[in-house]
Amino acid sequence: MRYGYFDNDKCEYVIERVDTPMSWTNYIGTEGLVGVLNQTAGGYLFYKRAEHHRITRFRGNAVPTDRPGHYVYLRDDETGDYWSISWQPTAKPVECYKARHGLSYSVFSCEYSGIYAEQTLFIPRGADVELWDVKIENRSGRPRKISVFSYAELSWHQINGDNKNFQSTLYCAGASYKDGVIEQELHYEENSFQFFTADFDPDGFEIERERFTGIWRSENNPEAVEKGVLNGRAAWQGGNQCTALHKRFALDSGQQTRLCFMLGQGGREAGLAIRKQFACTLARDEALAALAAFWREKQSHLQINTPNANMNTMLNIWTLYQSEINVMFSRFASFIEVGGRTGLGYRDTSQDAMCVIPSNPQKCHERLIQLLKALVSEGYGLHLFEPEWFEEKPVSTFKSPTIVPTPERTSFVHGIEDACSDDALWLVSSITEYIRETGDATFAEMILPYADAEAAPDSVYEHCKKILRFSQRMVGSHGICQGLKADWNDCLNLGGGESAMVSYLFLWALDNFIKLAEFLGKSEDAAHFKKVHEDTAKVCRETLWDGKWYLRGFTKNGRPIGTDADKEGKVHLESNTWAVIAGGDGPEKGKKAMDSVEEYLGTPYGLMLNAPAYTVIDDDVGFVTRVYPGLKENGAIFSHPNPWAWVAESLLGRGDRAMNLYDRLCPAAWNDQCDLRKAEPYSTCQFITGKDHPAFGEARHPFMTGSGGWSYFAATQYILGIRPEFDSLTVDPCIPPEWEGFSAVRRFRGAEYKITVKNPKNVSKGVREVLVNGEKCDRIPIMKVGESCNVEVILG
Ligand code: GLC
Numbered sequence: 001m002r003y004g005y006f007d008n009d010k011c012e013y014v015i016e017r018v019d020t021p022m023s024w025t026n027y028i029g030t031e032g033l034v035g036v037l038n039q040t041a042g043g044y045l046f047y048k049r050a051e052h053h054r055i056t057r058f059r060g061n062a063v064p065t066d067r068p069g070h071y072v073y074l075r076d077d078e079t080g081d082y083w084s085i086s087w088q089p090t091a092k093p094v095e096c097y098k099a100r101h102g103l104s105y106s107v108f109s110c111e112y113s114g115i116y117a118e119q120t121l122f123i124p125r126g127a128d129v130e131l132w133d134v135k136i137e138n139r140s141g142r143p144r145k146i147s148v149f150s151y152a153e154l155s156w157h158q159i160n161g162d163n164k165n166f167q168s169t170l171y172c173a174g175a176s177y178k179d180g181v182i183e184q185e186l187h188y189e190e191n192s193f194q195f196f197t198a199d200f201d202p203d204g205f206e207i208e209r210e211r212f213t214g215i216w217r218s219e220n221n222p223e224a225v226e227k228g229v230l231n232g233r234a235a236w237q238g239g240n241q242c243t244a245l246h247k248r249f250a251l252d253s254g255q256q257t258r259l260c261f262m263l264g265q266g267g268r269e270a271g272l273a274i275r276k277q278f279a280c281t282l283a284r285d286e287a288l289a290a291l292a293a294f295w296r297e298k299q300s301h302l303q304i305n306t307p308n309a310n311m312n313t314m315l316n317i318w319t320l321y322q323s324e325i326n327v328m329f330s331r332f333a334s335f336i337e338v339g340g341r342t343g344l345g346y347r348d349t350s351q352d353a354m355c356v357i358p359s360n361p362q363k364c365h366e367r368l369i370q371l372l373k374a375l376v377s378e379g380y381g382l383h384l385f386e387p388e389w390f391e392e393k394p395v396s397t398f399k400s401p402t403i404v405p406t407p408e409r410t411s412f413v414h415g416i417e418d419a420c421s422d423d424a425l426w427l428v429s430s431i432t433e434y435i436r437e438t439g440d441a442t443f444a445e446m447i448l449p450y451a452d453a454e455a456a457p458d459s460v461y462e463h464c465k466k467i468l469r470f471s472q473r474m475v476g477s478h479g480i481c482q483g484l485k486a487d488w489n490d491c492l493n494l495g496g497g498e499s500a501m502v503s504y505l506f507l508w509a510l511d512n513f514i515k516l517a518e519f520l521g522k523s524e525d526a527a528h529f530k531k532v533h534e535d536t537a538k539v540c541r542e543t544l545w546d547g548k549w550y551l552r553g554f555t556k557n558g559r560p561i562g563t564d565a566d567k568e569g570k571v572h573l574e575s576n577t578w579a580v581i582a583g584g585d586g587p588e589k590g591k592k593a594m595d596s597v598e599e600y601l602g603t604p605y606g607l608m609l610n611a612p613a614y615t616v617i618d619d620d621v622g623f624v625t626r627v628y629p630g631l632k633e634n635g636a637i638f639s640h641p642n643p644w645a646w647v648a649e650s651l652l653g654r655g656d657r658a659m660n661l662y663d664r665l666c667p668a669a670w671n672d673q674c675d676l677r678k679a680e681p682y683s684t685c686q687f688i689t690g691k692d693h694p695a696f697g698e699a700r701h702p703f704m705t706g707s708g709g710w711s712y713f714a715a716t717q718y719i720l721g722i723r724p725e726f727d728s729l730t731v732d733p734c735i736p737p738e739w740e741g742f743s744a745v746r747r748f749r750g751a752e753y754k755i756t757v758k759n760p761k762n763v764s765k766g767v768r769e770v771l772v773n774g775e776k777c778d779r780i781p782i783m784k785v786g787e788s789c790n791v792e793v794i795l796g
Contacts, residue, residue: 071150549596605670631687
């Protein structure tokens with residue numbers, strides 16, 4: 001069953017049935033102000049940091065899952081009947097409603113009781129305000145009297161304070177109304193305000209939550225809306241604040257009206273300025289158009305046209321969007337992670353920042369620098385950190401009246417006992433990728449400090465060497481990299497045991513670094529690390545092959561994990577895919593390993609992380625054995641490593657398999673089976689419940705997952721094969737043999753490459769000829785900025 005469809009021309013997903021099987025999220029905002037909202041306008045707004053600067057409240061893990069939200073109620077002033085434009089919270093008959101999620105905006109619409117209404121939520125570029133642009137049209141064929149009410153619940157900035165111990169929350173914030181603007185003051189902070197206003201002079205306002213809803217009611221049936229009157233006190237200190245404004249309209253038959261609410265960062269003065277700026281409908285239309293242009297520019301770095309329509313939709317629009325959102329806002333703002341954590345996860349950010357460099361080099365650059373500053377000089381990354389810790393002027397954190405000692409800077413820098421073995425390795429490849437894409441070799445020379453302040457600052461290049469040396473040093477008794485607190489798999493906690501995946505990841509990082517060293521003319525380093533690579537590859541070859549697949553590692557007692565003899569956790573996805581990506585063990589074993597992956601881990605929805613799932617607790621293996629079978633790391637179809645399998649199959653030249661795996665995980669491919677999938681079909685989810693769980697096939701945790709970035713990276717660079725190199729562009733696809741080809745437009749270092757791939761012999765892989773502007777070439781040269789060229793790639 002389907003709930004909606006993709007409107008690719010508008011880059012929107014149109015939800016025709018808003019009672020979706022789960023909340024379907026969108027993200028609005030592209031800079032400081034961010035909204036996490038679903039198809040019923042439920043969700044929350046924050047400024048820069050979801051944990052420390054929450055603007056609207058969200059009741060985490062509540063029933064229903066999306067309360068409260070940014071709501072507009074309409075009321076028939078002749079009958080007293082009222083409804084909300086976004087279906088919830090009043091929940092009138094669902095057939096009256098639709099929603100559209102676009103790129104950084106959402107539109108909710110309804111036609112109820114002869115009144116059509118639309119509410120568009122978006123945050124203009126360059127302004128810290130969320131606009132609620134509302135259009136109303138009387139389609140009833142008779143004159144009507146209609147009231148409009150806004151409602152959102154304001155939050156304390158600190159999510160911790162907002163969710164526990166209300167002693168402060170209830171007494172250290174207040175609100176007032178004056179000149180058409182509601183101002184919330186967070187009295188416990190310096191100069192800290194939010195505003196809410198509208199482009200009209202209201203007939204009434206309310207700033208106190210319970211006076212709006214009624215003490216024994218909720219946003220479902222607010223007393224004030226039922227009565228049709230807002231009678232607020234001009235100022236009130238303490239309690240829970242809300243933003244309700246009321247306007248009455250008389251609408252003739254066929255008449256339309258348009259109005260706008262504005263919720264933003266700053267006090268009354270800021271509110272008045274914003275009100276002036278966006279009172280005019282043209283300004284709002286232009287702001288929405290500017291947002292579309294912002295996304296069009298990002299999309300213009302790569303547009304593809306392949307025989308796979310779902311792939312086109314996902315890569316041209318939604319996967320790019322999801323990957324960008326992860327880089328922009330990190331991982332902790334969703335309906336699942338409701339902002340209770342903040343900052344950057346080392347491994348997640350390193351990977352996210354590798355995947356959208358073409359469309360967002362500035363943000364990726366900023367992230368890489370933040371990560372480099374959070375590298376401990378021993379060569380491991382701080383697993384979870386706040387970039388502000390390492391800025392010149394640390395952002396002052398909230399001073400609670402409950403005495404909490406101020407932490408020393410050194411306390412941020414955790415020891416090796418909390419280090420993960422993979423964290424910083426990802427960064428080496430992200431840095432090399434950044435230089436490949438931008439051509440900016442000077443980045444390698446940039447001098448940056450380490451997290452441990454006593455260590456002397458060093459170049460980016462030297463930071464990379466420290467990371468590589470850490471992995472080289474931190475090996476276990478077999479010579480394989482130690483697992484430490486965890487490797488990529490948070491729940492595989494091997495400590496001094498060994499992780500095959502990390503040794504393979506080390507090989508990949510080494511390979512990328514060696515190419516960088518060669519490009520920079522550092523031949524001694526290149527030779528040195530080639531030797532390290534050879535030695536590591538040899539140990540892997542001699543230690544990790546189990547006969548039909550690769551081991552996952554060893555426990556600290558030397559017991560192998562992931563062998564044919566194991567009853568549980570026999571085959572693991574991470575080590576097998578990375579063994580192939582790292583290379584060095586020949587295609588025969590690689591094919592055999594990937595065949596085993598398919599045999600043991602294959603499902604219609606993608607590949608499970610391991611199988612059979614663990615049922616017996618084994619702390620030598622880790623927390624994974626305490627996760628229920630089929631969920632998350634214990635045998636779910638964990639999305640993030642699935643693209644690694646597409647890369648592996650592409651490297652092995654099996655294009656039909658790579659594409660088949662792509663299709664199985666592809667969210668859009670499940671659009672017509674959303675009763676099964678449950679989650680939104682426009683976003684890759686963190687995982688899909690595995691075979692060993694009764695809810696097999698249900699997708700969970702949308703948007704905030706590394707599978708967004710990796711899906712983009714793997715599909716564009718390996719299946720379609722369009723890859724940046726230090727001194728050229730490569731097009732080396734691995735596609736299903738039945739494809740006759742595909743085309744793409746890629747912008748690379750300021751020039752445009754119009755690529756046509758032809759597959760006359762119906763092969764999967766192997767470039768026979770490359771023509772640039774009709775001339776045969778060995779490789780595709782870097783064109784001058786502003787130039788455009790035609791690239792023809794003939795396979796076979
Ligand atoms: C989550 C974490 C990520 C980890 C993965 C597997 O997605 O954010 O860091 O690699 O789970 O455990």
